[in-house]
Amino acid sequence: MGLTNRDGNMTEMKRAGLVVVVTAGGRNPQILINALARRFSEVVVLLEPAESKSVFVRRRARKLGWPVALGQLATMVASKFGKRFTEGRAREILETYGVSDVPNADVRTVPIPSINTPEALDRLTKFSPDVVFLVSCRMLAAATLSAISCPVINFHAGINPRYRGLMGGYWARVNRDEENFGATVHLVDAGVDTGDILYQTRMTPGKGDTMHTYPLLQTAASTGIAIRAVEDALAGTLRPMTVAGPSRQWYHPPVWTWIWNGLSRGIW
Incomplete structure (x- = not known):
């Protein structure tokens, strides 16, 4: 259902309901914020x-021990530095998915x-949201989660339960498991x-995609499942699944x- 604007074009009517997004910010969360704000x-x-x-x-x-922790930090630094060289591919992803x-x-x-x-919990309670949507934020403490009376949904750039945590797209490729390169929206x-799954979507990374662009691709291709999950929460029709x-x-x-996977297999 839509409304006709003064130019004679149909515009989609926004769905009523207060959605509170909790995030630490960044490009990928902003894509989802914009998609939710449009709907x-x-x-x-x-x-x-x-x-x-x-x-x-x-x-x-x-x-995990100090050597591994410092090795992971080095990868994070390399990823942040390398993103400046993949901006062309990033813009292509945004245009492809219209986000x-x-x-x-x-x-x-x-x-x-x-x-x-x-x-923060006091602010959240005063807003009295109909649904809380998490993306790239701290893990909710048990006391925080139990104090929230509405559905709490999380966007995860990976296919659960195989790829919980971080870098789900990268590890799917490393494991020769490209059919599970995707994203999940789940209850928290x-x-x-580990929460019950609401929706999942899968996509195929391009030859130019790397660790720098995998999460962006997973997010841009998944705004639809984020919107559907919030719509279900507002309508009281959530259908969680255990996979x-x-x-x-x-x-x-x-x-x-x-570096080893990049040099030996071309998976960066």
């Missing part, structure tokens, strides 16, 4: 600061220190990307793994 009447963003690299390294070192990464001044953005702080529970199969949490590859 729903009210979208508010709670914007966290990015986690410091020192916190990241210490947490990874506790879990925008331009900040939307019409979307209200509220800075928060972390979604897991009392201040206490685990890392059987291998389940593993992945991380950034250490820099030596990334």
Whole structure:
């Protein structure tokens, strides 16, 4: 259903409902924010600061050891530096899927220190959202999650449960599992990307795609499933699914793994 504007063209009527997006920001989350803002009447963003690299390294070192943690940090630095050389492919992806990464001044953005702080939870509660949508933010603490009364949905750039965690597209390629290169929208529970699945979409990376562009491709090709999941939440028609199969949490590859796969197999 739509409305006719003064030029005689049909415009889609926005769906009523308050959607609160929690994110640390960035190009990929902005694509989803823009897509949601085009479809729903009210979208508010709670914007966290990015986690410091020192916190990241210490947490990874506790879990995986210092050599691996520092190797992963080196890959992250290389990825950030390398993105400047893949901007042409990035623009091509945006044009192919008709999405925008331009900040939307019409979307209200509220800075928060972390979604897991009392201040942020108080703000969220006062908004009384109909659905909370997570993308590239801190993992919700159990107390935070239990205090949210509406559905909480997460966008994940990977096919769950095979590729939980980080760099799902990269690891699908490394594992010769390209049929599981894609993205998942799922309900949030206490685990890392372990909540019941709502929708998944798969796509094929191009020859020019690398670790620098995989997440962008996964996001740009998946705005439709994000919108459908939020629509279901607003309508009270969520249909969560439990998918059987291998389940593993992945991380950034250490820099030596990334270089080896790049030189030996052309997977960068």
